[in-house]
Amino acid sequence: xxxxxxxxxxxxxxxxxxxxxxxxxxxxxxxxxxxxxxxxxxxxxxxxxxxxxxxxxxxxxxxxxxxxxxxxxxxxxxxxxxxxxxxxxxxxxxxxxxxxxxxxxxxxxxxxxxxxxxxxxxxxxxxxxxxxxxxxxxxxxxxxxxxxxxxxxxxxxxxxxxxxxxxxxxxxxxxxxxxxxxxxxxxxxxxxxxxxxxxxxxxxxxxxxxxxxxxxxxxxxxxxxxxxxxxxxxxxxxxxxxxxxxxxxxxxxxxxxxxxxxxxxxxxxxxxxxxxxxxxxxxxxxxxxxxxxxxxxxxxxxxxxxxxxxxxxxxxxxxxxxxxxxxxxxxxxxxxxxxxxxxxxxxxxxxxxxxxxxxxxxxxxxxxxxxxxxxxxxxxxxxxxxxxxxxxxxxxxxxxxxxxxxxxxxxxxxxxxxxxxxxxxxxxxxxxxxxxxxxxxxxxxxxxxxxxxxxxxxxxxxxxxxxxxxxxxxxxxxxxx
Numbered sequence: 046x047x048x049x050x051x052x053x054x055x056x057x058x059x060x061x062x063x064x065x066x067x068x069x070x071x072x073x074x075x076x077x078x079x080x081x082x083x084x085x086x087x088x089x090x091x092x093x094x095x096x097x098x099x100x101x102x103x104x105x106x107x108x109x110x111x112x113x114x115x116x117x118x119x120x121x122x123x124x125x126x127x128x129x130x131x132x133x134x135x136x137x138x139x140x141x142x143x144x145x146x147x148x149x150x151x152x153x154x155x156x157x158x159x160x161x162x163x164x165x166x167x168x169x170x171x172x173x174x175x176x177x178x179x180x181x182x183x184x185x186x187x188x189x190x191x192x193x194x195x196x197x198x199x200x201x202x203x204x205x206x207x208x209x210x211x212x213x214x215x216x217x218x219x220x221x222x223x224x225x226x227x228x229x230x231x232x233x234x235x236x237x238x239x240x241x242x243x244x245x246x247x248x249x250x251x252x253x254x255x256x257x258x259x260x261x262x263x264x265x266x267x268x269x270x271x272x273x274x275x276x277x278x279x280x281x282x283x284x285x286x287x288x289x290x291x292x293x294x295x296x297x298x299x300x301x302x303x304x305x306x307x308x309x310x311x312x313x314x315x316x317x318x319x320x321x322x323x324x325x326x327x328x329x330x331x332x333x334x335x336x337x338x339x340x341x342x343x344x345x346x347x348x349x350x351x352x353x354x355x356x357x358x359x360x361x362x363x364x365x366x367x368x369x370x371x372x373x374x375x376x377x378x379x380x381x382x383x384x385x386x387x388x389x390x391x392x393x394x395x396x397x398x399x400x401x402x403x404x405x406x407x408x409x410x411x412x413x414x415x416x417x418x419x420x421x422x423x424x425x426x427x428x429x430x431x432x433x434x435x436x437x438x439x440x441x442x443x444x445x446x447x448x449x450x451x452x453x454x455x456x457x458x459x460x461x462x463x464x465x466x467x468x469x470x471x472x473x474x475x476x477x478x479x480x481x482x483x484x485x486x487x488x489x490x491x492x493x494x495x496x497x498x499x500x501x502x503x504x505x506x507x508x509x510x511x512x513x514x515x516x517x518x519x520x521x522x523x524x525x526x
Contacts (some may be wrong), residue, residue: 048311049163049303055231059236060384060385060388061383062480062487062496063388063389063391063392063480063481064136064191064388066393066480066481067132067135067136067388067392067395068132069244070126070127070392070395070396070435071126071131071132071135071395072125072397072400073305073401074126074395075109075126075127075396076398077399077401077404077405078102078104078107078404079105079106079107079124079399079401079404080102080103080104080105080124080398080400080401080404080407081100081102081103081105081400082098082102082401082403082407083101084097084098085147086252087253094428094442094446095444096254096320096445096448097386097444097445097448097449098113098448099408099448099452100416101497102407103229103434103526105123105124105219105400106123106124106125106127107124107125107202108124108125108126109126112128114126114128114240115128115129115130116129116130118137118461120465122213124338124399124400124401125372125398126399126400127395127398127399131395131398132395134397135391135392135394136388136391137262138386138391138394139388139389139390139391139392139393139394140384140391141389142156142386142387142390142394143345143386143387143390143483145342146203146343146386146483147383147384147386147387147456148343148347149203149346149347149350150203150206150207150379150386150487151342151376151383152347152350152376153204153206153207153347153350153370153379154207154356154376154377154378154379154383155209155354155371155372155373155375155376156207156209156350156351156353156357156372156375157375158207158371158372158373158374158376159354159358159363159368159371159375160321160325160354160357160371160377161371161375162363162367162368162370162371163317163318163321163358163361163363164315164318164359164361165318165321165322165361166211166214166313167214167311167313168314168317168318169230169322170211170214170215170218171209171313171314172314173215173219174215174219178231181220181221181285181289182282183218184219184280185219185229185281185282185285185337186278187230187282187456188212188215188230188233189232189233189274189277189278189316190274191234191275192205192229192230192233192234192237192279192389193234193237193240193270193277194234194237194242195234195237196233196234196235196236196237196238196244197237197238197240197241197242197243197244197270198237198243198244199243199244199333200238200241200244200246200247200506201234201237201238202234202238204248204346204486205230205231205234205484205488206379206426206484206488206491207379207488208230208490209226209227209231209488209492210232210378210491211428212226212227212230213226213227213492214226214231215229216285218228218286219285219289220289221285221289222288222292222295222296222297222298223297223492224295224296224297224499224502225281225282225284225285225490225500226492226496226502227289227488227489227499228281229281230488231477231484231488232272232277232280232281232477232503234484235473235474235476235477235485236270236273236274236277236473236474236510237270237274238467238472238473238476239273239472239473239474239476239510239514240269240270240273240274240469240473241266241436241469241473242259242263242266242267242270243263244469247353247443247468247469247473248465248469249304249448249473250441250443250444250447250449251465251468251469252465254444254445254447254448254451254452254462255451255461255464256262256461256464257451257462257465259509261318261462262465262526264461265466265517265521265526266466268415268508269513269514269517272513272517273361273510273513275452276506276509276510276513277506277510280505280506280509284502290429292443294503296501297494297495297496301380303509317360317361320360321356321357321360321361321398324353324355324356324357324360325356325357328349328352328353328356329349329350329353330348331349332345332349332426345401345473346518354368354372358419376415377493378491381487381490381491383485384390385404385486385487385489386483386486386487387438387483388486389480389481389482389483389486390483392435392481393435393436393437393481398468402435402436402445403445405432405434405435406445406446406449407449407456409424409428409432410449410450410453413425413428413453413457414457417436418457418458418522419519419522421453421457421459421493421523422457422459422463422467422518422519422522423462423515423518423519425450425464425467425471426467426470426511426518427471428446428471428476429446429467429468429470429471429472429474430472430474430508430511431444432445432471432472433471433472433479433481433513434479434481435475435477435481437476437479437481437482437483441469442468443472443474447464447465447468450464450467450468451465453466459522460526461485461522461526462521462526463518463522463526466517466526467515467518467519468518468522469512469519470511470514471514474507474510474511474514475507477503477506477507478500478503480496485499510526
């Protein structure tokens with residue numbers, strides 16, 4: 046039987062996969078030229094970002110020596126390729142620089158362990174299935190729409206990692222598989238993040254850097270959001286229906302985890318569960334509001350989740366011993382997901398060490414100046430998509446590229462809004478496929494879905510969404526968006 050290329054490729058476990066990418070990027074630092082832009086602080090809302098200064102790029106001499114190959118580290122005036130010590134310490138330094146996200150994942154995992162121990166999660170799931178169990182398609186549309194709105198408006202991403210087990214339970218009870226369960230939450234969030242409307246972590250930062258009024262052009266983005274979400278929902282539903290009719294066609298067929306947890310049909314939603322859910326919703330909403338208005342971020346978000354766990358234990362009258370045991374068990378379940386984030390960050394660490402990221406950005410800007418404006422607009426999309434492999438952070442990528450892409454748009458006769466739109470699409474949709482996305486790899490780790498199986502599922506959708514982005518970019522250029 047004919048097998049596609051992706052079916053023949055066997056991708057290793059996530060940890061050796063990411064180590065291999067770190068090694069490949071380390072080797073590239075001996076080939077790619079080094080250089081740097083000057084940077085300046087820029088206040089955007091409650092947050093200060095360090096952004097590049099256009100026209101300040103300078104090449105840096107690259108010193109290569111036997112000692113440097115073993116232990117060298119770049120200085121402000123001289124770059125060095127990644128040394129052996131630099132490669133070996135990339136993961137520890139990636140873990141260190143990702144500490145806020147890693148601890149968030151551990152803490153939220155522990156809180157969900159408490160919520161599960163109280164029976165709240167199972168009861169909520171049972172209530173959803175009783176209401177929508179006969180219409181898996183309707184429940185899928187509702188869940189994906191809600192998550193996508195959260196991604197588009199609030200930039201939700203890391204906060205959703207601990208919800209993966211709940212979505213897996215929903216998927217299993219509806220007759221689908223683990224790939225479908227991950228898609229319910231991750232594809233929805235990624236589509237919402239890319240088709241951003243008020244997302245403070247990409248579109249608002251990009252508009253602030255570009256000097257575009259915050260919230261402007263939202264009508265165009267709402268139409269794009271609706272089109273992208275429809276494509277995503279249809280793709281997920283088609284796959285789910287195929288699996289439901291013939292489980293052997295699942296991308297993870299024959300790989301069910303022994304003893305995989307299923308939802309109990311005997312747990313009913315009681316007053317205690319409702320009180321816990323309402324309390325959790327209120328605390329979470331207040332925390333998100335403070336993130337938007339008071340400059341809170343991951344430390345405060347982690348504290349909010351910890352308060353949810355304490356409140357749930359108190360309302361359900363769990364003993365200290367039971368609550369502690371549940372909390373520890375929940376954190377244990379998040380070990381792979383948490384560590385994956387640090388491994389993925391190690392890739393950016395080695396590229397930053399060798400000072401090659403600014404060179405990539407500078408080279409792309411030079412090329413885009415030599416092509417017609419429509420081609421340049423599409424080139425911005427391609428560039429932002431590729432660059433996200435190296436800088437898998439919306440706010441980080443905006444700080445590096447928007448100070449250059451915005452004035453470049455002026456030179457090319459494009460609006461700065463087009464540059465922002467190319468950034469949000471390229472940055473957001475590529476998160477669905479790049480192994481350097483800590484959120485993606487963490488969710489796959491929680492769900493125990495191999496990366497190669499995920500690629501076989503999501504690549505067709507990714508291509509469709511990039512083509513949709515290119516179409517909307519062309520329309521935007523035509524109408525002067």
